[in-house]
Amino acid sequence: MRIRVENLTKRFGSFAAVDNVSFEVEDGSLVALLGPSGSGKSTLLRILAGLESSDSGSVWFDDEAATDLHARVRGVGFVFQHYALFRHLTVAQNIGFGLSVRGVDKDVIARKVKELLALTGLSGLEERFPSQLSGGQRQRVALARALAPEPKLLLLDEPFGAVDAKVREELRQWLRRLHDEVGVTSIFVTHDQEEAFAVADKVLVFHRGKVEQNGAPMDILDRPETEFVARFVGEVNVFPAKIAGDVASTGALSARISGNVPVGPAHLVIRAYDLKLWREDPGIATVQRVVTFGDRVRVQAEVDGAGPIVAFFPRRSSLLRGIEPGCRAQIEVTTARAYPAAGSSQLPAAIPG
Secondary structure: OOEEEEEEEEEEOOEEEEEEEEEEEOOOOEEEEEOOOOOOHHHHHHHHHOOOOOOEEEEEEOOEEOOOOOHHHOOEEEEOOOOOOOOOOOHHHHHHHHHHOOOOOHHHHHHHHHHHHHHOOOOOOOOOOHHHOOHHHHHHHHHHHHHOOOOOEEEEEOOOOOOOHHHHHHHHHHHHHHHHHHOOEEEEEEOOHHHHHHHOOEEEEEEOOEEEEEEOHHHHHHOOOOHHHHHHOOOEEEEEEEEEOOEEEEOOEEEEOOEEEEEOOEEEEEEOOOEEEEEOOOOOEEEEEEEEEOOEEEEEEEEOOOEEEEEEEEOOOHHHOOOOOOOEEEEEEOOOEEEEOOOOEEEEEEEOO
């Protein structure tokens, strides 16, 4: 199913939860709605499912107007964050529930349940109750139940929010493999950028009820269109800066700008991995702290006249030789972007982004 959303708006009193949102989802794709809490992601998902009505705008499933369709006839499967399983039903009964209430033949239900148990890695657990399962297993049951009626569209609201970090990572990989096998058009809500980038074909970044940016994960990471997107996605350093040509400067640090060049007051945004930092005296910064995270090292330094800056390196990087708290360091910016501060404007890019 192909999804088209046009000028969708939903207000709760004076609060615009969804504010004139438009986008398209291609048939068979897996799309993430990414953004902070309260940005409108879940409200939009519920409108698509028919669980919430919009104030204005339209929703199209393929070429059929779906704005006013009842949830029962939309052909949508919905997976909630907290599973919403029936505690008094077994795994098999939970998975087959949607088919049984439609009056599907018992033999057909049994075959479908068996197929989904194998597909979701739950074979052998069909007679267990939800209380006898782990969080990850419960989420797989919830997904299998949503898939049982063979929906044209699968919607998932923070599907892995109730499980721990290790299980969450396993479920991400499993969901991607499952989607590739089943091929149903899927949209999931998350505030976890790693989750969105690891799983989705396309990411829509939401902020205050609007879509800030819509594109492939690497486009959003490498070419953020707004300062909000740049700050929200990945760890960044942000400095007030002066612009001269296509070079931004702040204290002793300067960087050539990729993308649009602001006019007037600007914010220089540099990702933590877009820096080279090495020991050098006099240099332009003093190293404050060095912390190892598995195969990565985080270096925090104080740039003369600019303030703190953070850089990430592979643990065995040759640039880390001699880097320790108190030493002086030189810094090279490999990629940077700049955005207008309040009241300033923006010109076309001087160089490609």
